[in-house]
Amino acid sequence: MIHIENLTVQFGAVKPLDNLNVTLDVTICGLIGPNGAGKTTLLNVLSGFITPVAGRIDVDGTDLLSLSPIQRVGLGLRRSFQTEQVVEDLSVYDNVLSLLDHVGVRGEEAAQQVSRALHFTGLAGIAAQIGGELNLYQRRMLEIARSLVGSPRIVLFDEPGAGMTENEGETLRETLLAIPDEFGPQVLLIDHDVDLISATCEKTLVLDFGQYLTYGPTASVLADDIVRKAYLGME
Incomplete structure (x- = not known):
């Protein structure tokens, strides 16, 4: 609330x-x-x-x-932006993983959280793709995935x-x-x-x-x- x-x-x-x-x-x-x-x-x-x-x-x-x-x-607290904040030279997986650096989640727990967020947003199949190669829809879903890790x-x-x-x-x-x-x-x-x-x-x-x-x-x-x-x- x-x-x-x-x-x-x-x-x-x-x-x-x-x-x-x-x-x-x-x-x-x-x-x-x-x-x-x-x-x-x-x-x-x-x-x-x-x-x-x-x-x-x-x-x-x-x-x-x-x-x-x-x-x-x-x-x-998590957020997305009107202009997507995707790191162009990181993979989809690493774009999501990078947020967990700020909340101290690492190792197997981090991998599980990233995998869960990517499956939820339909991005698991392109986890290795570089951010700069994503279309608009994929970039917006990646923003959502980033918001769902780290409790x-x-x-x-x-x-x-x-x-x-x-x-x-x-x-x-x-x-x-x-x-x-x-x-x-x-x-x-x-x-x-x-x-x-x-x-x-x-x-x-x-x-x-x-x-x-x-x-x-x-x-x-x-x-x-x-x-x-x-x-x-x-x-």
Whole structure:
């Protein structure tokens, strides 16, 4: 569970996040809003890449903001990025294995975890392939595989479905839905694909210009008139 209290990020006169208060209390939570709403800024705060000017974030009672980015990895925080962070000259296997260097998992246990993540994401057959040779779908699935090793507690996905075909998107949905049962973490998902959000997220948080708009069951949120006008562009 992620409890966010009075969270504010400010750059000069601009506040990408403005006094955000919300408790994200479901296994798979959506995060939507128009461009510039503060979605990626929130993931960057959670990851430790941006320091807020005010506020507090608790993860199951742990003060997240007091931890460095590497300490957050040790706590079990994982994330993907809009632009895939694949190491081009490492194999698929070693791309996943490299994350475990940060959490002290080595030897046979590391090999088992990497193998499990690659099988889960459908990449086991190309484990020896170099990162630079992967297509977009494979790169995005590799990002997911990297997030599933080292006992993850929270996984942050930033538009994992961008650029995928319809069939690839269906596989992504099935993969995302299976993550909590298979690996245990809470998932926070940003995506502009409303169908993906609707199919995977029990509840969804909507941001608008850095401020809280609404949070609740996804079907109710997507049917809300304010959300439809502010985000979906519908009357």
